Amino acid sequence: MRDVAIMGYAQSPQVREARGLNEVEMLMPVLQAALADAHMTLADIDFVCSGSCDYIAGGAFSFVGALDAVGATPCMQESHVEMDAAWALYESWLKIQSGHIRTALIYGFAKASNGSLPDILSQQLDPYYLAPLWPDSISLAALQANLLLQTGRYAQRDFAEVVVDSRRHALANPNAQLKGEVTVEALLAEPMLAPPLRKHDCCPISDGASAMVIAAGEVAQSLADRPVYIRGIDHRMEVHQLGQRDLTTSVSTRQAADRAGVGEDKIELAELYAPFSPQTLILQESLGLRPDVVVNPSGGPLAGHIFMCAGLDRFGEAARRIRAGTADRAVAHATSGPCLQHNMVAVLEGK
Amino acid sequence: MAHRVAVVGVGQTVRYRTKINASLAGLVREAALEALADAECTWSDIDALILGKAPDMFEGVVMPEIYLAEALGGVGKPVLRVHTAGSVGGSTAIVAATHVASGLFKRVLTVTFEKQSESNAHWALSPSLPFRAHFNSGAGGMFAPILREYIHRNRCPADVGCMVALKDRKHALRNPRAHLQIKDISLQMVKDSPMLWEPIRFLETCPSSDGACALVLCSEDLAERSVRPPAWVHGMAMRSEPGFYPWREEVYPHATRECAKDLYQQAGIQNPRKDFDVAEVYVPFSWFEPLWLENLGFADRGQGWKLTETGATSLDQGGDIPWNCSGGVLSSNPIGASGMIRFAEAALQVRGMAGAHQVDGARKALGHAYGAHNQFFAMWVVAADKP
DSSP, X not given: OOOEEEEEEEEOOOBSOOTTOOHHHHHXXXXXXHHHHTTOOGGGOSEEEEEOOHHHHTSTTHHHHHHHHHTOOSOBEEEEESSOHHHHHHHHHHHHHTTSOSEEEEEEEEEXXXXXXXXXXXXXXXXXXXXXGOOOHHHHHHHHHHHHHHTTSOOHHHHHHHHHHHHHHHTTOXXXXXXXXXXXXXXXXXXXXXXXXXXXXXXXXXXXXXXXEEEEHHHHHHHOSSOEEEEEEEEEEOOSSGGGSOTTSOHHHHHHHHHHTGGGSOOOEEEOOOSBHHHHHHHHHHHTOOTTSEEOTTOGGGTOOOTTTHHHHHHHHHHHHHHTTSOSEEEEEEXXXXXXXXXXXXXXXXX | OXXXXXXXXXXXXXXXSOOTTOXXXXXXXXXXXXXXXXXXXXXXXXOEEEEEXXXXXXXXXXXXXXXXXXXXXXXXXXXXXXXXXXXXXHHHHHHHHHHHHTTSOSEEEEEEEEEGGGSOHXXXXXXXXXXXXXXXXXXXXXXXXXXXXXXXXXXXXXXXXXXXHHHHHHHHTTOTXXXXXXXXXXXXXXXXXXXXXXXXXXXXXXXXXXXXXXXXXXXXXXHHTOSSOOEEEEEEEEEEOOSOOTTOOSSSOHHHHHHHHHHHHHHTOSOHHHHOXXXXXXXXXXXXXXXXXXXXXXXXXTOHHHHHXXXXXXXXXXXXXXXXXXXXXXXXXXXXXXXXXHHHHHHHHHHTOOGGGOOTTOOEEEEEEEETTTTEEEEEEEESSOO
């Protein structure tokens, strides 16, 4: 396997509504910042790959206009996934493995304030038996949380503790949408939104964009002081019908973690794309993370959630800390689909 | 260095036409099962699933890989969903081939589809995004000015477009899968059909089709043990450019010429007209054939229409470089699958499995797809011989 390193990363502020900005305008400064972070220009980039969702933009082919932000003139090798940009990263990583390219620029964007994200997500369900009922993403996560409580492994207090950690970690993240010192007691006094979930158990919905630059090992060594290597990366899909899988665990996360080599050495921190607080607990278990592993030091998706970027952001936030020297080995995780149906796990290392 | 990749399984919908009674899962399974049977393997032999289609709004299912993975044996496997506008069928095949070329996957299944009967493509292709130009013109209205410019610059006879339509509609009569089967098609019938977007008449336009296409791609060692002849991938390339910028050349887009240059370099193509035995090229509106003939180097600048006029691209007229023997996009257009059908038909030709539209002794073929505002391109070269 060819060495591949994360060279640069940038994220826009995560805000509830980016007033007066369209997708291209949100993207442009982020792309420039990611390239600058990697000590590169567009001329150094062999391949561009993005992740976005037409239903968020409210029109077909929304990624086509976003290409304007790259300034890909006269032309570039380019591709797009209608998935979280973490999967654009995966496609780029594969392309480097195949030897066709050495560097890639990856980006994602979403202006979710255009519509209602939980309702849009109900339309990614089975179009014949589920979608016509409009079960929104919050209600489905609440079903999952109820099942988790019924196992007796966790109580509502544990959900609140995840939120307390997230809000506190986010204090150090200038791009975070939600941050602050809160107590478990105060959170548990809040009203229910979709029992047993309270509003703070659910990720906020953010407008924003993120970008990343990756490069093959030989490029990384010549340009970066401390390259962050993707030591292992894998993703796995699960069955769609919610009644057919155990929602209190994540089989696909475990499968991906095994293949990515999570258990081969000590993990110091993990950035997990858990849009709902109970899912953080499920993922921690399925990844086999020990209690001393710092989870979501950026605040994670509960502090800011750019749909279509939130997976890529986990890679970016983990890599940022390895580059800063606060960790040597970290897990980055991305998810897609209702109740953690599809999961990606990667191991990032600074050595 | 990239690992070798071969096509060992091809599957297509029995016939590309409106399938009101088929579910989305049923539609994609039809093609996938045929590809698996061709490759003599089963779901459990597949390491990854790569899905592609055009905008989700065509069927109203957001990120449909979430729902479809199960129907395509994707549970427990990596599943990726590609979307690059009209070129997506080609791009998806290339992303799938990249899985094998990386050396990390031995055998992958890739499936593309569209069920246009679920919506109205004309309006779905007329996006009105905030702060962007509104066309409300459908694809035909968007491309017509480019084709008029091609005709104007090259002083083409007015009926070359009708000749392309006649040729591809005749080719379609050899392909039982083709959506449009117009038994009594004639040049006069094409000319007499209503003008939709000058210079494109009704019969010079692709239909709205339902259908799916699937490929099984595998590594060199598996391809060598393949029951049926493999089609070896000799090169693959993708290029994109923004749809609008001041000095953009729309008739001869920079991206398509760069894409072809990269592709031909990988595959050792010196003279496309001589080196290829057959080509499946994305021609959704008749006049795109001469335009692509020039962009892809089969003819000199300004000379492409002469190849069409003299029958060089016609299987029925015994042309030296038949284009779109399957009937092409003009005869079947399940948009998300259309690019992959080009790639698949190219593979079938070099495997000698194209049936009544087989070009005798075809050894090397081009598959091509383009999308959006003449700006996204995906191409591959497949051959009977190992690279």
